[in-house]
Every structure is written in C-alpha cells, then in structure tokens.
Amino acid sequence: xxxxxxYREPGSSWMVDLIxxxxxxxxVANGSPExxxxxxxLPVIFDPxxxxxxxxxLAGATLLGHMNRANPHWAALETGSLLLLTFTGPHSxxxxxxxxKTPAAPTWNFTAVxxxxxxxxxxxxxxxxxxxxxxxxxxEGAFGNGWDMTxxxxxxxxxxxxxxxxxxxxxGAEGMFxxxxxxxxxxxxxxxxxxxxxxxxxxRETAGLMSRLP
Numbered sequence: 001x002x003x004x005x006x007y008r009e010p011g012s013s014w015m016v017d018l019i020x021x022x023x024x025x026x027x028v029a030n031g032s033p034e035x036x037x038x039x040x041x042l043p044v045i046f047d048p049x050x051x052x053x054x055x056x057x058l059a060g061a062t063l064l065g066h067m068n069r070a071n072p073h074w075a076a077l078e079t080g081s082l083l084l085l086t087f088t089g090p091h092s093x094x095x096x097x098x099x100x101k102t103p104a105a106p107t108w109n110f111t112a113v114x115x116x117x118x119x120x121x122x123x124x125x126x127x128x129x130x131x132x133x134x135x136x137x138x139x140e141g142a143f144g145n146g147w148d149m150t151x152x153x154x155x156x157x158x159x160x161x162x163x164x165x166x167x168x169x170x171x172g173a174e175g176m177f178x179x180x181x182x183x184x185x186x187x188x189x190x191x192x193x194x195x196x197x198x199x200x201x202x203x204r205e206t207a208g209l210m211s212r213l214p
Contacts, residue, residue, distance in 0.1 A: 001114045001174055006182060009175035010214055012056060015113045018089040018175065020046070020142065025065065025085040025115075031076060038073040042066065044085060045138045047167070058115065063168040064131045074164040077119055083168065085115040090205035094180065098194045099187050109191070109206055113175040120167040125157075131165040132156055179210045 009015055025044040031037050047062035054061050063085070067074055077083070091110035096102075122128055133149065133156070140147050149156070180188040188210070195207035 001112070001176060003174060003176045004182075007176050007178045009177050010212075012054060012058060014177060014212075015058060015173055015175040016046075016054070018111060018113050019044070019087050019115070022087050022089050023139070025087050027065065027067070027073070028084045028086065029073065029076065029081065038076055040067055040071060040073045043135055043139070044087075044168070045135050048134050048138070058170045058173040061170040063115070063117070063170065064134060064165070065168060066128070066131055066135070066163050066165040069162050069164040071164070077121060077164075077166065079119060079121045081119050082171075083117060083119050085117070085168065087113045087115070089113070090202055090209055092195060092200065092203045092206045094191055098191050099183070100190060101187070109178055109180060109210075111175070111177045111179070111206075111209060113173060115168075115170055115173040117168045117170040117172075120169070122165040122167060125160050128160050128163050128165040129153075129156060132160070132163060177209065179206070179213060181213065 023044050024041055027038075027040045027042055029038045042065050044063050044065040047064050050062045065085075089111035091108065094107045094109055096104035096106050122131065133153075136147075136149050140149075180191045183191070192207050192210040195203040195210070198204060198207075
C-alpha cells in the first residue's frame, strides 16, 4: 500500500484500534494464473490468549479467523502460506465546498490497515470451536448485547465441520490514515467540524479520528 509520510498512523495503537473496531477483513491470496487472486470477506480477531501491546508494525501478533470450508479459497490456503488481510475504517467524501477557498479539488478521506502474515490452518474440531467461541465473545462484547452462547454450543458443534478456522501470525502491518493532514490547520478544522455535524455515521466517525490527530 502506497502511504505518503503525512498519512502514516500516528502510533501503532491506531492500527490495533482500527482492526478491533472494523474486524470484517478482506483476505487476499495469490491464485493460479488462470483464476487470478482469491479474496474473501471474513471476521478476524486478535487471539485472546496471546494478544497484548505491540509496537511498530505489529510483527508477532496473532490473529484468528474463519471461513466456509466450501470456499475454494480454503482449499487453496496452505499452512505456511502468506496471506494479506485488509481492514477498512471510517471514510468519507470531502467536498471542496467545505474548504471555502479556490482553486480546490475534491478528495476522499479514508483509513485502512494492511496486515501481512503466515497462515496456520486449524484441523482440530475442538480448536475450531474455540476460534468460533472466541469470535463470539469478542463481537458480543464490542458490538452485541452480551448474548450467552451456552445453550447454542450443541448447534455450534453441528456447524463446525463446515468451518475452516486458521491462526495468522503477523509479519508486518501498515496503516494509512488520510485525514486532511495535507491541508492547513484552519481548513482541516472546517472539514472536521463539517463531518462532525453530519447525519452520516461515516462522516462522524471520520471526524472522531481527525480529533485525535496530534
């Protein structure tokens, strides 16, 4: 991912926060010359048994994910193979009307993290169930209502044979946080205020990140 220096993440915590807040990743892997690359949208979490504080490019962090075993992407994945996970955070169109100056050009403010790493396919049904349960706990805590999965564990076991779970060891990550840093301070503040007052949730979330810029 091409990242101009002024759009780089202010700190590695920004990448961790974006991944946790936007955990539907796009997993991309090379395919055959005839079929081209594989790309699958799937939920990803930090491994609760190993996650902690990481610095720099998140190297050494462990993520957990799962996809449908019927997906040809699963059959193409091999333990030890490389995978790219991309995460998209808050983003929105910036109209030149907000700049209150001419000449001007429209643009798109956006945030994204690309994570590269090595895949370990999980064969054990118990470990697969563990990945599913850890994913439910993480998402119910962050996005749900605290649903208790206890009475559904039997149902989970019926679904598990169709689930392809994997462990992902990060070798490097990079984040792009394009939030009008190239603009003068007063213009950037007008963009932030405009986004913050918008009815669009994407604009308000983007404004929230702009407020965190140093």
